[in-house]
Amino acid sequence: MRRDVFQAIADPTRREILHMIAHQPLNVNSVAGNFDVSRTAVYKHLKILTECGLVVVKQQGRERYCEAKLSKLNEVSDWVNQYREFWEKKLDALEAYLEELQSKKKKNGRKKRK
Amino acid sequence: MRRDVFQAIADPTRREILHMIAHQPLNVNSVAGNFDVSRTAVYKHLKILTECGLVVVKQQGRERYCEAKLSKLNEVSDWVNQYREFWEKKLDALEAYLEELQSKKKKNGRKKRK
DNA sequence: ATTTTGTGAAACCAAAAGGTTTCATATATA
């Protein structure tokens, strides 16, 4: 099975879980308590998150605390960023074009639409 | 069916497709030509990418050119960025800790491990 | 010592994902 960060964050429930434990680690039951799906289902999501390194689990007595490893999201932002410059350039071009239209409008004076 | 950017970029083939058309639009067959899966399969991927706004298709005669709308990836980087400051803070803390260790080491002089 | 509590694992299920082959159709081209 594929188990990378992209696939892990594709599921909205898993994104919610990440959000929930972003600020402080929580044990499995605490996480599960905040969802309407079963604990077992949440457990499986946590497993997937763990398998791709977005979460690490620390045993403490009989409880297991799940901690978010948000720096793993670097993989995602790196991927996005390789295109950022690119699309921003395009947006700049669009902006320039709109400005050009704007100045033409001024020259011609405002025209009513339709 | 869920059809958001996160789900769309979860599939490696779709990420490849995006990469392929990032620089210039390509028609469906050209895109499909670069994969070992069938044209129909690629077509389906393109459909998913289109449905979530990452690709727009422009008809030109009998061909349909697929253009990447990379700015849609903003949704992803926005999501990641809400955590960035957070994990960077943690990394800073780690760095500080390591530096602290380092300076202690210097004070005590180098010790052999084991 | 018993009972609760926190968790993992197994068996099972329906739906979605990703793929294939085949057929239909509109547009170019010889």
Place this chain on the structure above:
DNA sequence: TATATATGAAACCTTTTGGTTTCACAAAAT
């Protein structure tokens, strides 16, 4: 006009997902 090309759609199939219920078991609490 007849043929080749670009694409969309349908039917079908297997694997993966996301979920459930049930059972097992170790650690805490009574």
